[in-house]
Amino acid sequence: MRKIAVLTVVAFSVAMFFSSLAFAARKTIIKIGINAPLTGDIPKVGEGTKYAAQMWLEDIEKAGGLEVGGKKYDVELVIEDNESKAESAVKANTKMISQDDVLAIIGPQSSKQAVPAGEVANKYKTVMISPWSTNPDTTLDRPYVFRGCFLDPFQGPVVANFITDEFGFTKAAVLYDVASDYPKGLAEVFKDAWEAKHGEGSVVAYESFTTKDTDFSSQLTKIVKSGAQVLFTPQYYNEVPLIVRQAKDLGWEGPIVGSDSWGSAELVELCGEACHGLFFSSHYAAAGAKGDTKAFIDRYEKTYGYTPDDVAALTWDSLQLAQQAIQDAGKLTGRIEKDREAVRDALTRIENFDGITGKMTFTEEGDPIKCAVIVKINNQGEFEFYSSSCP
Amino acid sequence: MEPLIEYFYYILQNIINALQRGSFYAVISIGYSMVYGVLMLFNFAHGDIFMVGTYIGFGIATVFLAVLTGLVPPPVIFLATVVVTMFLASWIGVFVEVAGYRPLRQAPRASAAITGLMIGIIFETTILIMLGAKRLSFPPLMEKVNYHIGGIYITNVKAMIIIISLLLMLGLHAFIQKTKWGMAMRAMSYDFLAVPLMGVSINIIAPLTFAVGAGLASVAGILYGQAYPILDPYMGVLLGWKAFVAAILGGRGSIKGAALAGYLLGFIEIFVATVFPSTLRDFIAYSIILIILTFRPRGFFGMEHSTKLRL
Missing domain, CATH: 3.40.50.2300 (Response regulator)
Known part of the structure; x- marks a missing residue:
């Protein structure tokens, strides 16, 4: 026991x-x-x-x-x-x-x-x-x-303001992937912001394609013909080089502006000199930090x-x-x-x-309030701080 | 410029765009049709054979550009790249036939058809494992010159793509019409039961067909690399499917039909986006093809006997 x-x-x-x-x-x-x-x-x-x-x-x-x-x-x-x-x-x-x-x-x-x-x-x-x-x-x-x-709704007006202030343009074209949430959302916001600034119909070409497409020639031919002064394309780094090169082949001479999805280390590697001198909005710029x-x-x-x-x-x-x-x-x-x-x-x-x-600082939705940066791809292919825009 | 002339140039520009796009569909869809003619099944790995061919072309071009630049003029490097790539890629075609299709020759057609899909996935993942998921940039094999003629823009690369694709198809036509091997392939597509009895072995003709198809696809790959210089392991999937649509539209087994339908597909895609909002492009383009097939179920040049097939 x-x-x-x-x-x-x-x-x-x-x-x-x-x-x-x-x-x-x-x-x-x-x-x-x-x-x-x-x-x-x-x-x-x-x-x-x-x-x-x-x-x-x-x-x-x-x-x-x-x-x-x-x-x-x-x-x-x-x-x-x-x-x-x-x-x-x-x-x-x-x-x-x-x-x-x-x-x-x-x-x-x-x-x-x-x-x-x-x-x-x-x-x-x-x-x-x-x-x-x-x-x-x-x-x-x-x-x-x-x-x-x-957020996209913040980035759209930032880019629209930047283009207006920097170049003084009034006619813009947009090329985006209709099958992907991010480019589609951003393209819409940009269009609204641009038209709020320059009036109805100031986005003279609003063209789309679907993910995995590699040929944008018909859309770009339309854009070139539309008389747009600037092309905004919120696409990813694997599509941007194709868009930029094809646009130049089809006689596009104006600036091409992008969004933070451009900001990948591989963009310049894939795009080469064709992308030098272009602008995009982003979260930070490595050069000059x-x-x-x-x-x-x-x-x-x-x-x-x-x-x-x-x-x-x-x-x-x-x-x-x-x-x-x-x-x-x-x-x-x-x-x-x-x-x-x-x-x-x-x-x-x-x-x-x-x-x-x-x-x-987070808002109630869980979104931070912070500033955006406009980046220029300089002639060495680096992402350079150009200007900044805060809400 | 007067509006009418401007519009004329606009149409002309889009015709050039469509010719370039259509060239790729045409050259790739021929590969589907050739295999169909001989084996009476569609090689669903063809899009990925194109992809592997492009990667081989990328490797050869990189090596040749590094070694030969300065020694020989650029057109020679280009030609050498095309020839060597074609040769190597043909063996990929032979491999697909011998490893994928031959063991299943007596198997039900559906099994043989999905073999192609699996080989395609194996190719994609092999490239992924070997080279990683990083995008590669195809090196330019010639200096790009942009010509501005009247109201249209055309680069030498674009012109070259259109011309070389036509030459390839003419060469293939001569091969099939004029050579003994070509005759054997035509005979096989006419009667796959009787021809082997005449001493023409399917085990020679089938790999040959795959080899020719893969060789063509690899040249298309090099040209593709010049026009759209970003390579990824899944690049052959969408293009392969669209070329397959062209092969069906042209008529199963008809090489001429596949080539013409390839160009037609290019024109439909480009011009639909020209006339309608580009968001609706694929929707309208493929609805048009569906309507064509409703009225011509065998495609443009589909032969009568191809309806009693096993698939």
């Missing part, structure tokens, strides 16, 4: 010991999900995302973990490839939320994936910060979804051998935001649902966050 009692006590304490170990082990790891287009249409964007995230993780590891409420936690990145497809981005988010138990998700980058993926994150009440998605729908009515950049931004650029260049594009910079800022929110949450309970909620609440409270792409 006595023996049994002793055994029971021993067994119980052993069980207690292990269970507390298990409990502790589960609690000391924070997982952050990265939803990035590592393959597919825009792999360079995925690469920049991954590299920025790895740099961030390096810093955390150097500090011996992430300190939350006086306790150090190990951080683990869960990097999922969304193949630059909407359905894969949704799948990646679902997996990271339900299987990997991530505390927060960074990504997806383009609106095409971020809009549907945000739906999932919001449904499962997990904080998602899309560093690069500028479509309003990404965060609209989704308390758990945030972004690290400004100062302070923390410069430190980030130098470190990235040293590690990966090329200048980081805006995606990398925004991903970096988004991770810093997530980090601060996790730290501000005060204390992690180990119960993932509760912790996710605490992180969300902390994120909404962040004010004047000093990121490398500018100061940020």
Whole structure:
């Protein structure tokens, strides 16, 4: 009898010991999900995302973990490839939320994936910060979804104002991909902003194509004939070189202006001299950066051998935001649902966050208020700061 | 300029645009038709054979430009690139036939047809694994000169694409009409049961057909690289499907039909976007083709006997 009692006590304490170990082990790891287009249409964007995230993780590891409420936690990145497809981005988010138990998700980058993926994150009440998605729908009515950049409706007027002030033009043409959320949204906003400035019908050609098209000759012939003075094309870096070259072949002589989707390190590599001297709106400009931004650029260049594009910079800022929110949450309970909620609440409270792409404060929708930059591609093919525009 | 003349130039410019676009559809769709003539199935890997051909062309062009520039004039480099690429890409065609289609020669047609789709995916992922997902920029094989004649713009690259495509098709026509091999291919498409009994082996004619189709596609790839110099592993998918539409529209198995339908497709796509808002381009363009097929189910030059086929 006595023996049994002793055994029971021993067994119980052993069980207690292990269970507390298990409990502790589960609690000391924070997982952050990265939803990035590592393959597919825009792999360079995925690469920049991954590299920025790895740099961030390096810093955390150097500090011996992430300190939350006086306790150090190990951080683990869960990097999922969304193949630059909407359905894969949704799948990646679902997996990271339900299987990997991530505390927060960074990504997806383009609106095409971020809009549907945000739906999932919001449904499962997990904080998602899309560093690069500028479509309003990404965060609209989704308390758990945030972004690290400004919105399309902001970028449209910025570009329209810039063209008007810089060149004094009154007639514009637009060429965009009708099958992709981001270019379509931005083209519409630009058209509205331009026509509000220069009157109805001042967008003299409003032409479209569909994703994967490579021949824009009929649209561009129309645009050349329309008498437009400037061409606005909010396309991605894999399409811009084709558009720019074909336009020049068809006798286009005016400026071609783009949006932040141009800002990839690969654009100039693919486009060459044809793109020199063109302008686009963006989140930051690498040439001529100062302070923390410069430190980030130098470190990235040293590690990966090329200048980081805006995606990398925004991903970096988004991770810093997530980090601060996790730290501000005060204390992690180990119960993932509760912790996710605490992180969300902390994120909404962040004010004047000093990121490398500018100061940020979130609106109620989870959109930051920050400035846009007009970048000029100079004759060395670098992205140079030209002017800036704040709301 | 007077409006009427301006409009005339506008149409002329679009005709040139359409000729360039149509050239690609025509040269690629011929590959579908040739294989169909001999094996009576569509090689759905053809779009990806085109893609692999373009990558081979890219590799050869890069090497030749690095080694030969300065030694020989640019047209020689161009010609050498075309010849070597064609030769290498032909073996890709042979490989597809031997590895993909030959083992399934007695299998149900549907199995053989999807083999092509799978080979296509294997090619795409192989390139993806070997070269990564990074876009490549096809090096220009000649200095681009833009001519402004009257109200139209034409580059030497565009003119070259149109001319070389026509030459390729004329060459193929001569090959099929004038040579023994061509005769064997025609005979095979006429009766695939009796011809092997006459001592013409399907195991020689089929790979030959694939090789010729792949060779043509690879030249189209080099030209494509000059016109649209951005390469990605999925570039053959959409173009392959559209060329396939042209092959059907031209009449299954008809090489002449495929070529003409390829140009027609180019014209329809370009001119629909010219007349209607470009948002509606594919919708209207492919509705037109659907209507044509409703009235001519066999396409333009489809032969009577091609309806009793197994697929």
